[in-house]
Amino acid sequence: MSSQQLAIIAGVGSGTGASLARRFASKYTVILLARKPSSYQPVEKEINENGGKAHGISTDISNPESVKAAFEEILTKFPNASVQTAIFNASGMFVRKPLLDITMEDMDAGLGVSVRGALLFAQTVLPLLLNCPPSHQIPPSLFFTGSTAAIKANPTSAVMCVPRHGLRALAISAAKEFGPKGVHVVHVIVDGAIDTPWGQPFLRDKPLEERIDPEGIAQMYWDLHLQGRRGFTFEVDVRGMGERW
Amino acid sequence: MSSQQLAIIAGVGSGTGASLARRFASKYTVILLARKPSSYQPVEKEINENGGKAHGISTDISNPESVKAAFEEILTKFPNASVQTAIFNASGMFVRKPLLDITMEDMDAGLGVSVRGALLFAQTVLPLLLNCPPSHQIPPSLFFTGSTAAIKANPTSAVMCVPRHGLRALAISAAKEFGPKGVHVVHVIVDGAIDTPWGQPFLRDKPLEERIDPEGIAQMYWDLHLQGRRGFTFEVDVRGMGERW
Amino acid sequence: MSSQQLAIIAGVGSGTGASLARRFASKYTVILLARKPSSYQPVEKEINENGGKAHGISTDISNPESVKAAFEEILTKFPNASVQTAIFNASGMFVRKPLLDITMEDMDAGLGVSVRGALLFAQTVLPLLLNCPPSHQIPPSLFFTGSTAAIKANPTSAVMCVPRHGLRALAISAAKEFGPKGVHVVHVIVDGAIDTPWGQPFLRDKPLEERIDPEGIAQMYWDLHLQGRRGFTFEVDVRGMGERW
Amino acid sequence: MSSQQLAIIAGVGSGTGASLARRFASKYTVILLARKPSSYQPVEKEINENGGKAHGISTDISNPESVKAAFEEILTKFPNASVQTAIFNASGMFVRKPLLDITMEDMDAGLGVSVRGALLFAQTVLPLLLNCPPSHQIPPSLFFTGSTAAIKANPTSAVMCVPRHGLRALAISAAKEFGPKGVHVVHVIVDGAIDTPWGQPFLRDKPLEERIDPEGIAQMYWDLHLQGRRGFTFEVDVRGMGERW
Numbered sequence: 001m002s003s004q005q006l007a008i009i010a011g012v013g014s015g016t017g018a019s020l021a022r023r024f025a026s027k028y029t030v031i032l033l034a035r036k037p038s039s040y041q042p043v044e045k046e047i048n049e050n051g052g053k054a055h056g057i058s059t060d061i062s063n064p065e066s067v068k069a070a071f072e073e074i075l076t077k078f079p080n081a082s083v084q085t086a087i088f089n090a091s092g093m094f095v096r097k098p099l100l101d102i103t104m105e106d107m108d109a110g111l112g113v114s115v116r117g118a119l120l121f122a123q124t125v126l127p128l129l130l131n132c133p134p135s136h137q138i139p140p141s142l143f144f145t146g147s148t149a150a151i152k153a154n155p156t157s158a159v160m161c162v163p164r165h166g167l168r169a170l171a172i173s174a175a176k177e178f179g180p181k182g183v184h185v186v187h188v189i190v191d192g193a194i195d196t197p198w199g200q201p202f203l204r205d206k207p208l209e210e211r212i213d214p215e216g217i218a219q220m221y222w223d224l225h226l227q228g229r230r231g232f233t234f235e236v237d238v239r240g241m242g243e244r245w
Numbered sequence: 246m247s248s249q250q251l252a253i254i255a256g257v258g259s260g261t262g263a264s265l266a267r268r269f270a271s272k273y274t275v276i277l278l279a280r281k282p283s284s285y286q287p288v289e290k291e292i293n294e295n296g297g298k299a300h301g302i303s304t305d306i307s308n309p310e311s312v313k314a315a316f317e318e319i320l321t322k323f324p325n326a327s328v329q330t331a332i333f334n335a336s337g338m339f340v341r342k343p344l345l346d347i348t349m350e351d352m353d354a355g356l357g358v359s360v361r362g363a364l365l366f367a368q369t370v371l372p373l374l375l376n377c378p379p380s381h382q383i384p385p386s387l388f389f390t391g392s393t394a395a396i397k398a399n400p401t402s403a404v405m406c407v408p409r410h411g412l413r414a415l416a417i418s419a420a421k422e423f424g425p426k427g428v429h430v431v432h433v434i435v436d437g438a439i440d441t442p443w444g445q446p447f448l449r450d451k452p453l454e455e456r457i458d459p460e461g462i463a464q465m466y467w468d469l470h471l472q473g474r475r476g477f478t479f480e481v482d483v484r485g486m487g488e489r490w
Numbered sequence: 491m492s493s494q495q496l497a498i499i500a501g502v503g504s505g506t507g508a509s510l511a512r513r514f515a516s517k518y519t520v521i522l523l524a525r526k527p528s529s530y531q532p533v534e535k536e537i538n539e540n541g542g543k544a545h546g547i548s549t550d551i552s553n554p555e556s557v558k559a560a561f562e563e564i565l566t567k568f569p570n571a572s573v574q575t576a577i578f579n580a581s582g583m584f585v586r587k588p589l590l591d592i593t594m595e596d597m598d599a600g601l602g603v604s605v606r607g608a609l610l611f612a613q614t615v616l617p618l619l620l621n622c623p624p625s626h627q628i629p630p631s632l633f634f635t636g637s638t639a640a641i642k643a644n645p646t647s648a649v650m651c652v653p654r655h656g657l658r659a660l661a662i663s664a665a666k667e668f669g670p671k672g673v674h675v676v677h678v679i680v681d682g683a684i685d686t687p688w689g690q691p692f693l694r695d696k697p698l699e700e701r702i703d704p705e706g707i708a709q710m711y712w713d714l715h716l717q718g719r720r721g722f723t724f725e726v727d728v729r730g731m732g733e734r735w
Numbered sequence: 736m737s738s739q740q741l742a743i744i745a746g747v748g749s750g751t752g753a754s755l756a757r758r759f760a761s762k763y764t765v766i767l768l769a770r771k772p773s774s775y776q777p778v779e780k781e782i783n784e785n786g787g788k789a790h791g792i793s794t795d796i797s798n799p800e801s802v803k804a805a806f807e808e809i810l811t812k813f814p815n816a817s818v819q820t821a822i823f824n825a826s827g828m829f830v831r832k833p834l835l836d837i838t839m840e841d842m843d844a845g846l847g848v849s850v851r852g853a854l855l856f857a858q859t860v861l862p863l864l865l866n867c868p869p870s871h872q873i874p875p876s877l878f879f880t881g882s883t884a885a886i887k888a889n890p891t892s893a894v895m896c897v898p899r900h901g902l903r904a905l906a907i908s909a910a911k912e913f914g915p916k917g918v919h920v921v922h923v924i925v926d927g928a929i930d931t932p933w934g935q936p937f938l939r940d941k942p943l944e945e946r947i948d949p950e951g952i953a954q955m956y957w958d959l960h961l962q963g964r965r966g967f968t969f970e971v972d973v974r975g976m977g978e979r980w
Binding site: 629666669670672674685698699701702703706707709710713716717718719720721722723724725726727728729730731732733734735 | 874911914915917919930943944946947948951952954955958961962963964965966967968969970971972973974975976977978979980
């Protein structure tokens with residue numbers, strides 16, 4: 001279809017990424033990027049079986065060749081499509097460690113996804129977003145999923161807060177450069193524990209109302225995606241009602 | 246009606262307040278507070294003529310007796326209603342002045358609305374919001390309209406930035422105290438010139454895309470009002486795509 | 491003496507204000523402003539007995555007439571003096587209270603000192619600081635003593651954080667307006683409990699190393715006062731080594 | 736000498752690093768780390784000729800082996816010395832570039848110094864600082880030289896602001912973890928152009944008073960180094976009096 005519209009989501013597992021995929025599939029063909037097929041296949045299948053369109057691609061977001069190959073596949077498979085939104089939702093495995101115990105591998109792993117991966121993703125999708133035909137009413141958007149570690153640094157959390165601070169700086173810089181060109185860039189600060197299937201063991205002692213609902217997060221991205229050019233939100237936070245912050 | 250649901254908006258003129266009134270009137274009976282009837286009457290009339298329900302009350306938000314009288318009128322007129330949301334959208338007339346030219350009256354005027362008024366309003370509506378029956382799916386919410394002056398202070402802008410910084414501190418403190426009690430408190434940073442009827446003389450040289458659309462702002466408040474207890478946003482900014490920030 | 495140099499300190503009791511008075515008395519004639527003579531008299535006496543020069547004036551810093559009278563006394567008593575530095579160290583009595591228990595008197599008391607008082611003080615001393623002869627090597631400076639409540643708002647702390655946020659906004663605005671005119675404006679964030687005589691009952695359980703040393707604070711003001719025009723610090727924080735922040 | 740006290744400075748050229756070396760050489764033996772001998776040799780020579788003690792070591796601060804070798808040389812040459820302060824003053828070559836023109840090499844170069852280098856340096860010196868005998872009156876300190884790019888992100892500045900945001904997060908995390916252990920960690924925000932020999936071509940049009948004096952910066956580090964355990968400053972900014980911020 002010449003008028004096919006895409007939403008590209010990097011970092012799709014069973015949590016926020018899956019909720020984002022479902023939400024944006026209500027209007028767009030969703031492209032799901034994750035390292036392992038097992039991460040995106042369940043939600044890809046679910047969307048395609050429910051009348052939506054989803055297409056997963058195994059991608060290492062911190063690897064230039066892998067990202068390049070993924071986007072070549074997208075452009076080949078959807079040659080006339082416009083990219084309406086792109087969501088960077090990938091994240092490394094963050095561990096709490098005393099500063100003296102952090103290895104360079106720990107830090108590089110975090111930076112590899114949150115900084116290098118985010119930069120690669122932004123540089124690859126921005127030309128596509130800039131090309132999004134102005135006839136579409138909704139401005140093209142680029143989201144970065146961040147966290148409280150992006151604005152607050154705590155002891156034993158350098159492996160988390162250094163890459164997240166960097167990601168936020170990248171997002172702000174991109175928002176200021178591409179906002180005036182019509183691309184809506186958003187940084188989302190998720191503050192607290194998200195209620196995901198894989199997070200259940202850690203959430204056991206956490207009252208339900210302090211666990212953030214991934215469907216609610218996805219709805220927020222959607223609402224922000226619909227904002228017009230005369231009212232861009234750059235940054236939002238989201239937390240459970242009982243969260244201490 | 247015993248199940249009547251109210252949205253109380255303080256600071257309703259021809260700009261954001263009117264847009265908020267229209268947006269929330271799609272579901273709620275809207276109570277419009279402004280000092281002069283001429284401020285709220287046009288939108289009150291418009292809503293009532295279009296099938297919604299609006300009720301305006303002349304209120305000086307910085308005056309305890311006036312605020313008390315307004316809420317007595319609300320409770321008398323809508324005895325069994327629940328207050329679903331309350332929006333503090335009032336603002337003093339801010340002037341740019343060199344620091345040495347600021348009079349105590351200038352500063353008191355700003356503080357009178359943005360701090361004293363906001364405190365009065367919050368203290369009056371919070372008990373009503375806490376009483377909002379849990380049967381309603383949407384958590385009760387309390388919004389404060391702020392601006393970039395809440396987070397950034399510039400030369401010759403003390404009359405603006407001092408009250409707005411104070412308002413933001415009040416909002417954060419309220420959010421942390423009442424979030425765990427189920428009331429969703431939000432601070433909105435409007436960054437830039439809003440495209441209002443009364444603002445036209447100042448906006449002449451400003452490209453349309455740098456003027457913030459008040460309908461878009463109102464939609465954002467609405468979207469945030471709909472957030473569930475497991476995903477409260479505390480703070481958002483909104484600006485035109487061309488805004489320098 | 492025609493070349494007499496003054497340091498004017500508003501808010502002098504037994505804590506930081508007294509330490510500041512002692513420190514600045516090493517070079518300047520210190521003018522000590524406090525509401526009650528009993529607040530400034532001990533340190534005034536101590537300085538004068540130890541070879542320094544101190545002059546106390548009973549002043550209600552939130553009252554325009556009182557501030558006017560104090561400065562008339564200063565200019566009468568020290569007609570040819572230059573004002574080298576001015577320190578706003580006054581503070582209201584802050585109480586922790588649930589938001590719904592805060593009275594307008596509570597809030598006005600905080601605003602009266604931290605906003606109105608700070609504005610009055612700044613407007614009165616800035617013309618004197620601007621007049622400070624350029625022959626003196628050290629640029630004139632204006633300090634505002636703030637606290638963590640200036641940048642962080644907590645539940646039940648609105649009486650503290652609203653005025654302190656406002657004070658900080660005033661300080662930033664002043665720094666940006668008067669820095670280019672050669673006046674060095676500084677905002678100091680004191681984070682934690684200061685080890686003062688009157689604070690002992692509250693400090694009992696606090697390890698010594700978490701109590702901030704007022705002499706250390708005073709030394710910091712002094713160091714910053716000595717900064718040249720090509721290296722102004724606007725903001726510093728200070729906390730005990732064990733402070734959680 | 737068994738009681739020799741060291742100040743280790745990473746990133747010593749003709750600017751701030753040289754000023755820091757001179758200032759700390761007034762009391763300590765200064766160890767100067769820089770990639771190229773030509774960077775540290777002039778100031779090393781100057782200090783040694785003027786009665787101070789300086790020792791330069793060619794070190795690539797982003798390279799673990801190189802850092803390891805440098806500290807082995809320090810410990811061999813000064814076996815009984817205590818490390819009193821360590822200053823991370825290194826910085827990559829930052830270029831302004833549109834986001835789409837940034838290469839991964841650009842970003843890695845910035846991260847390599849400001850994040851990886853800072854982490855390596857911190858991890859290597861912190862055990863030495865923790866070992867600093869408590870008999871010395873001055874608490875051991877660890878400084879990180881940052882910039883406005885650490886707290887503000889601008890368009891076309893991602894190569895600068897991403898690593899600097901990360902560095903600041905690392906510094907905050909370290910300050911909170913090691914402050915309670917007695918190590919004073921400081922992050923310095925240099926806002927503006929420093930008046931260095933190598934910066935002259937860029938500074939030509941900049942009035943003298945907007946160029947930051949490196950001697951003033953060095954004095955500030957020194958003042959902060961002298962702070963006692965009951966009054967640690969974590970963050971300061973410094974800017975010329977005419978700087979817009």
